[in-house]
Each structure stands twice: as structure tokens, then as C-alpha cells.
Amino acid sequence: MSDADSPAVKRLADWDGERLERLAEQHDTPLYVMDHDRLRENFDRFDAAFDFAHVMYAAKANTGREVVRTLYDAGADVECAAAGELDRALKAGVAPEDLQYTAVNPPDGDLDYAVDLWEDTPELTITAGAEMTLDRLEARGFDGRLSLRVNPGIGTGHHEKVATGKDAKFGLPYDEVPRVAEEARERFDFVGLHAHVGSGVLSEDLDDHRRALGKVADLAERVGDLEFVDLGGGFGVPYRPDEPPLDIEEAAEMVREVTADVDATIALEPGRYLVADAGALLTRVNTIKETPETRVVGVDAGLTDMIRPAMFDSYHHIRNVTGGDREAVESSVGGPLCTSADVFCTDRPIPRPEAEDLLAIGNVGAYGINLTSQFHSQPRPAEVAIEGDEARLTRRRETFEDLTRLEDEAPGTR
Ligand code: PLP
Numbered sequence: 208m209s210d211a212d213s214p215a216v217k218r219l220a221d222w223d224g225e226r227l228e229r230l231a232e233q234h235d236t237p238l239y240v241m242d243h244d245r246l247r248e249n250f251d252r253f254d255a256a257f258d259f260a261h262v263m264y265a266a267k268a269n270t271g272r273e274v275v276r277t278l279y280d281a282g283a284d285v286e287c288a289a290a291g292e293l294d295r296a297l298k299a300g301v302a303p304e305d306l307q308y309t310a311v312n313p314p315d316g317d318l319d320y321a322v323d324l325w326e327d328t329p330e331l332t333i334t335a336g337a338e339m340t341l342d343r344l345e346a347r348g349f350d351g352r353l354s355l356r357v358n359p360g361i362g363t364g365h366h367e368k369v370a371t372g373k374d375a376k377f378g379l380p381y382d383e384v385p386r387v388a389e390e391a392r393e394r395f396d397f398v399g400l401h402a403h404v405g406s407g408v409l410s411e412d413l414d415d416h417r418r419a420l421g422k423v424a425d426l427a428e429r430v431g432d433l434e435f436v437d438l439g440g441g442f443g444v445p446y447r448p449d450e451p452p453l454d455i456e457e458a459a460e461m462v463r464e465v466t467a468d469v470d471a472t473i474a475l476e477p478g479r480y481l482v483a484d485a486g487a488l489l490t491r492v493n494t495i496k497e498t499p500e501t502r503v504v505g506v507d508a509g510l511t512d513m514i515r516p517a518m519f520d521s522y523h524h525i526r527n528v529t530g531g532d533r534e535a536v537e538s539s540v541g542g543p544l545c546t547s548a549d550v551f552c553t554d555r556p557i558p559r560p561e562a563e564d565l566l567a568i569g570n571v572g573a574y575g576i577n578l579t580s581q582f583h584s585q586p587r588p589a590e591v592a593i594e595g596d597e598a599r600l601t602r603r604r605e606t607f608e609d610l611t612r613l614e615d616e617a618p619g620t621r
Contacts, residue, residue: 486572509542
């Protein structure tokens, strides 16, 4: 079986439990485990379905050096939405000509960085979503490859906070684009239109997604003379064990149909689809408390390690790796932080967790480790990559010294 024919989803139940127990023993918990074979499978399946498109990996989903490197080696170019992401992608070994930069309210330093990079690498395309960004680029001497981010006025996806296509923050107002494009042709090497309309799109959202992308395609026809139309990312993964995966062939067919009259290369920037199910977070139970309301299961991972449930009310499946065959009891799993937001689930049936059990939280490869923090003075977790029978530490666990390092190094600290 080639990687392109790999299963559409890797469920939490598919992870080898004994291997997870060994990794937790060896590296301690909380621990991110990234399956690099799965990263390659996800890229190959996506790339095969969208064989008519230029596929870039949206690095914001997981900017870990080894993750970027594996996807780049598999054939993905890399889309970055901040100078820090550009810098990390370069350090991961991505050639500068394989990068694209999407500027969203870019700080001066980010624009300086991108323009410096462009001076050595004229292949770099910069995407701007506000007229003022064009002025700020021009003021820095930039007259290179430019694309315009469009706001189609329709957002899609799993949560209000990611439905960017209808959020005025992102992209030029739809009706302004033809005029701004004309002006951009005078000032830059104007090459493309760009839109990213939402995230977490599953099969039932494809009609909305089609409408949003259709508006971008219409605009592309009106503007004309484009090298590419970049339709962003947004392809979703099933977070619940009974949820069907996105039919990627159907999604590709939709994009093909919607862009049939567009005379330009179609570009895509998937993030989540490539990395989400390649990641699991291992955490150890330290406290059990029976209360009249629920069975409280205290674990050593908290929202500082994985914030999606607190931030987006996201469901993440939880597996009891140690006691998977026990009878399920309603459990509320939460971490060590003093906030009620620090819960991974409430009253969810899980094979009866006991102290010292190892739990795995699924689908954390996207927007997981990138959103970790040191709130509550929690050192960030470690990460291991697994590949075939090999496992290697790709990010060491932070220490208390890491928590104070920036203060220790600051001249004003007493
Ligand atoms: N491209 C842009 C410009 C984005 O802002 C994002 C996510 O926010 C993506 C691509 C990737 O989205 P997803 O992870 O849903 O594929």
C-alpha cells in the first residue's frame, strides 16, 4: 500500500498501547508523541487527491522543527504567517524559495524580516490583506511577488473563532479587491489572490466551503491574469471516535469544480489535516476523587499543555492506555492548574481511571504543542518522534531553570 492509500484517519485506538507505556516510562509525562510515518501518509494522501494543486504546509498548525522537516522532505512547501515561523522553517532546512509569507497585521519587525529575506530570495511571495500593508512593504523597498488576501464574507468550519472568511480582520473587503489589484500591478509583481475561510471543515461543511471558495474563484476570474489562486487550508479531521473522516477525494473534486474556470494554478495550505491525528498527548493520573457530582480524575497535563478544549470547547478523545478493558465510568479529567477551565472532559465515560494509569489524549498534533504556555509556572512538555520502530526525543522537557531564564538574563533583574 502506498502512503496515498493510507487510512483516512488514525484513531486513538490505533496507537500501540504498549509502546505508549514504554515511551511514558522512558520520557516521563506529559509527553507529546508525534508519528512521523503518519505525517507522511497524511501528506501523500492529500497531495494525491489534490494532484492538480500546489500544496504548502501551514506551519502554524505545528512548527516543530522535525515536523516541518518531515513534511518538507515529503514534498510540501511551507506557508508561514509570522516572521518567527519563517525563521523556524529556515532552521528546519526549508529552502527560502519554498516559503510563502502571509502577513496579518504584521509588526514592523516581521515586515523587515520578510523583506530582508526577499532581497536574497526574489522567489518569496508575500500576501497582504490590508492596503496599508502594501504601503508599508513599498516603504521598505519591496516590489516583488505579491498576493492579495481576499475576504469573501463567508466563513466556514468548526468554531466561530476560526471562521476567518467572514471576519473583517482577514483580507481585503471583497468589493475593493479589483481596484486594489489594479493598483498592485503598478507597484509590485502582482501574482495571486489568497483566501483562508475557515478551519475544521468536514464533509457536512463542504457546501458552505464551496460557496466561500466560489466567491474567491469568481473574483479571480474578474481580476484575471493571475499566476495562482491560493485557497488556504481548513480541511478538518474527526475528533470524536464515531465521527466519519472528511472524504478528501470529495473535497478535492469540490475544489476542482469550483475553480474549473480559473486560469491559474490552484494553491492550498492545509495545516490540521496533515498533522492532527499524528499526535497524541500522554498524561499520568495522580489523583482520584469521588464526589456526589462526578469522579474527578486529576492528571499531570493541563491546559498549558493542550489548550484546545479550554479555548475552543474542543472534544478530544481520551483513552485509558493502562486500563482500557475496565468498565467505563463517568469521569471528569482535569489538570494541575487553579482554574475551572483546566479540564479535558466532564462526565465522560472512560474505562475506570485509577491513580498511576496512563491516559492518552488524541488528535493533538495540530494546534497542540504550539499553543503551550508557562502559565502557572508549568514547564512545557517534551516531545518524541516515532518512525518505524525508532523513537527519538525531538524536544526536551522544560525545567524550572527555563521558567526563569529570561528574567535571569535581563539586566534589570535584582
Ligand atoms: N492558511 C492560513 C492563512 C491560516 O490562517 C490557516 C489557519 O489558521 C491555515 C492556512 C491552516 O488552516 P488549517 O489548519 O485549518 O488547515
